[in-house]
Amino acid sequence: MINIVYRLKSPKFFEESIDEVELDGVIVRPTHLSICQADQRYYQGSRPANILDEKLPMALIHEAIGEVVFDSEGNFKSGDMVVMIPNTPFGEDVYSPNYSYSSKFRGSGFDGFTSDLVNLPEDRVVKIPDDFNLNVSAFIELISVAYQGISKFKQMAITPKDKLGVWGDGNLGFITALLLKELFPKSKVLVFGKHQENLNLFSFADEIYRIHD
Ligand SMILES: [Zn+2]
Incomplete structure (x- = not known):
């Protein structure tokens, strides 16, 4: 062919x-x-x-x-x-x-x-x-990258998971924060980024921070 x-x-x-x-x-x-x-x-x-x-x-x-x-x-x-x-x-x-x-x-x-x-x-x-x-x-390939990271974190992290921070306000940060919200429904998800217009899209996150503040 x-x-x-x-x-x-x-x-x-x-x-x-x-x-x-x-x-x-x-x-x-x-x-x-x-x-x-x-x-x-x-x-x-x-x-x-x-x-x-x-x-x-x-x-x-x-x-x-x-x-x-x-x-x-x-x-x-x-x-x-x-x-x-x-x-x-x-x-x-x-x-x-x-x-x-x-x-x-x-x-x-x-x-x-x-x-x-x-x-x-x-x-x-x-x-x-x-x-x-x-x-x-x-974006499924990218979603699988975030999911893999979270799965390893779940296996290894022995610290409390009541507050989870995501650094990055691009699409990988968005997908990771969204998956964390689904997989750890009782935890607070905090997002740290640089771009206000991106951070505004994280409407599901518990808190957003601009790192230069
Ligand atoms: Zn890629």
Whole structure:
């Protein structure tokens, strides 16, 4: 199957290339993508020149959902909406791929999701329930990052959890504060940030602070 991949060749310059997609695993057509700060740093050229030389050309974006086009195993129907998992385990350590040196990450170690079609192994694809908002679902990868942090915190923290502070008023701070509010309903969630217009959006938080105050 013919595929077009949109790769960042150098800062602020993309190139299109025609590629072949093999019909094995799950083939997904990305529909909703979210831009990470990590993508911005490649696009703006704010990473060191040797890193840019080593990684580019590369398709950006690791936060995305899409529509299944084909599944060789038949577990997914065409038209199913799915989240694509950017982390891909290689080698032995398949139990904690997030922490394994042999894992590769899309949009960092190899091509991300800016292509017409993406080929993924079955276990790198998760079906999205029918009633999910697809614009919000584009953030599921980012939500999983916040959720992972909170799960580890829950396992390890032995201090009281009646007051929880979140530093940061960007989207990761917003998602983390919102998850904390759901997962620790009895705790107060305090948000510390720099931007009043962002902080105003944290209407569910118990207290907000501007750090320069
Ligand atoms: Zn990210």
